[in-house]
Amino acid sequence: MMRGDWLDPEAGKLSLNDYAGRWIGERDLRPRSREEYERHMRLHVRDSLGTRALNSITAQHIRTWRTERLTAGIGKPTVAKTYRILRAIFTTALDDELIRRNPCRIKGAGQDVAEERPIATLDQVFAIAEKIQPRYRLLVLLATFAQLRFGELVALRRKNIDLDSMELKVRRATIELEDGTQLDGDPKSQAGKRPISLPHGLHEDIKLHVERFAQPGPDGRLFIGQQGGVPRRRNFNRIWKRALKEAGIPQEMDLHLHDLRHTGSTWSSRGGATLKELMSRIGHSSTRAAMIYQHADRERDQAIAAVLDELIASARNKTYS
Structure with missing residues (x-):
């Protein structure tokens, strides 16, 4: 004492x-x-x-x-x-001075490495978009090319998309509690509130979707279910799985909607996006999350090896010429 x-x-x-x-x-x-x-x-x-x-x-x-x-x-x-x-x-x-020492002292026990998720091809993405219910076609495309989460997608309003500048603004995310209650709140982090530039190739897709399926008015939701409600993850998963089957996506691929976010981010990385640009686009404040999409896949690794082969051949030609 x-x-x-x-x-x-x-x-x-x-x-x-x-x-x-x-x-x-x-x-x-x-x-x-x-x-x-x-x-x-x-x-x-x-x-x-x-x-x-x-x-x-x-x-x-x-x-x-x-x-x-x-x-x-x-x-x-x-x-x-x-x-x-x-x-x-x-x-x-x-x-709080209730214990003398923290008993959780197992090195690495709090770390988990998620299994590598599948990356869809461009053809597979558009095949799914064609086979899914028309009201969800744009949802599939934005999940891929804007790298949005499901909660961010279903929270989108008409006013969040500017067709003239082809820019989308993420401001809210819809969460679903265990009792089924749906709430609109802020994204996971402050970085989640972000503008996203959209490919101009989606202009007509967005325009047609807004005309056919979006609720009226600037605050009208972009995506609503057949009964006029906010789409629920469980109900959408059934629609998603049916679309995968009709699109001929192999069952063993185990492709989830969230994997399209991973797919789009990986393509962005291959296209030359920097780590900071990826962080801004996907709405992450940590480099750890964004670096997932800068992994070296087999196809890219082979391309790097091919470039090295050219350098080796060039060096040898100079040496022996």
């Missing part, structure tokens, strides 16, 4: 479940993020670690918990996400 490092042992006897509930409630989180945190804790922590007192949970408990999750077949990305939440909770508990 004289040194000032005494901790009240009674304060740390609060259960992890109780403290985590309070911790989530005190965070300034978007509704979707709050639900995600609560779901991870409910499914993967509550019945295993959750009943333990905060100050009784050791590094060994965390290692055992993680091993059990992975052995049970829980995906590595899910376990990594839950581990990051736990580490953040214990970091706050440390600041």
Whole structure:
């Protein structure tokens, strides 16, 4: 107590479940993020670690918990996400002087490397656009050539697209909560609010779509369902899968709508877009996310090797001539 490092042992006897509930409630989180945190804790922590007192949970408990999750077949990305939440909770508990040390000390446990997602060809994108319900044709094209997320697409209004300058402005994103409630809010980050220059080749597609399917008035939604409501992800997925089948997209490709964002960003990178330009276009504030699209795929790697072959041949010709 004289040194000032005494901790009240009674304060740390609060259960992890109780403290985590309070911790989530005190965070300034978007509704979707709050639900995600609560779901991870409910499914993967509550019945295993959750009943333990905060100050009784050791590094060994965390290692055992993680091993059990992975052995049970829980995906590595899910376990990594839950581990990051736990580490953040214990970091706050440390600041609150409820524990002496953060038990989440497994090197690399919070990192997850997503599997490489498929990249559609230009022909495949237009084949899907032709086979999907006409009201969603432009949605497929904008997902690819404007690299928009589903929530950003369904939140678009007429006023967000300027056909004269061929510019689209992302200002809002629609999220869907677990109970089905749909809310329009800000994009994931401040960088998500962004202008996007559109290819002029989409001019007629946009014009026809606005005339046929968009709600009237500048605030009218660009995309609405057959019943006049905001498209829901689950309902759209059924329409999407049907379009994939009719377009002849191989089932083993496992192509998602979000992969078109990845596809368009990869094409942009191949076209010479810098890292900063990619970050601005896709609405990311971190270089880590944008660098995903600057990966070296096999086709591009072979092209680089071909250029090196030419340099080698040229050098040898000079040497032996």
